[in-house]
Amino acid sequence: VKAFVEDNDLDGDVEYSQGVLTLRLGTKGTYVINKQAPNHQIWSSSPVSGPVRYDYIDGRWVYRRDGHDLLERLETEVKELTGLTIHLS
Secondary structure, eight states, rough: HHHHHTTTTTOOEEEEEETTEEEEEEGGGGEEEEEEGGGGGEEEEEEETTEEEEETTEEEEEEEETOOOOHHHHHHHHHHHHHHHOOOO
16 A cells, blocks of 8 residues: 555655554545454545444454455546555455
């Protein structure tokens, strides 16, 4: 993610500290992705879709309410915000 921001000269910043990944995309908004190890969950806050809690199911981080995948959602939203394609795995 950091290389994506730097390589594409985006007005942004990436920080990872104590299990929290923060992706700032300037005026486009900020993502905060927080690992909740005791619960086996990831909590995400998105400037597009708001807060979501993901569970680890069959090798993927999935939102139980509608079944969407965390990485796919992030790829889609970042493309909407920046016009650039990012590949996460």
